[in-house]
Amino acid sequence: MIAEDELHLEFIYDRKTADRRVSRWSVEVAPFESKTKELFEWKSSLKEGDLVDANDKSVWNKSTIFKVDEEVIGAGRSFKSAFIGFRIY
Numbered sequence: 001m002i003a004e005d006e007l008h009l010e011f012i013y014d015r016k017t018a019d020r021r022v023s024r025w026s027v028e029v030a031p032f033e034s035k036t037k038e039l040f041e042w043k044s045s046l047k048e049g050d051l052v053d054a055n056d057k058s059v060w061n062k063s064t065i066f067k068v069d070e071e072v073i074g075a076g077r078s079f080k081s082a083f084i085g086f087r088i089y
Contacts (some may be wrong), residue, residue: 005022005023005024005025005051006022006023006024007021007022007024007029009021009022012073012079013081016023021051022089028031031075034039035063040066043080044069044080046082047065047068048065048066048067049064050064050065051063051064052064052084052087053063054084054086056086061086061087062087062088063084063085063086063087063088064084064085064087064088064089065082065083065084066084066089067082068080068081068082068083069081069082069083078089
């Protein structure tokens with residue numbers, strides 16, 4: 001949501017304390033897909049059985065994706081999540 005010169009960021013399915021406000025003029029805000037397009041396309045292509053590096057509390061592990069789900073959270077809004085095993089299976 002945008003209010004005045006602030007963006008209100010809500011992190012769905014994360015701790016409420018993760019939600020925050022950012023200035024519209026912050027360097028943390030960039031034009032759509034200017035920083036994320038390639039990464040988003042790669043993440044969208046992930047499927048069951050793929051091997052990835054996954055971060056668990058500051059430790060990177062060679063990991064396996066067990067399942068990918070897509071959940072609808074509102075009119076035209078959805079997100080994907082992956083169930084990951086923090087080792088190679």
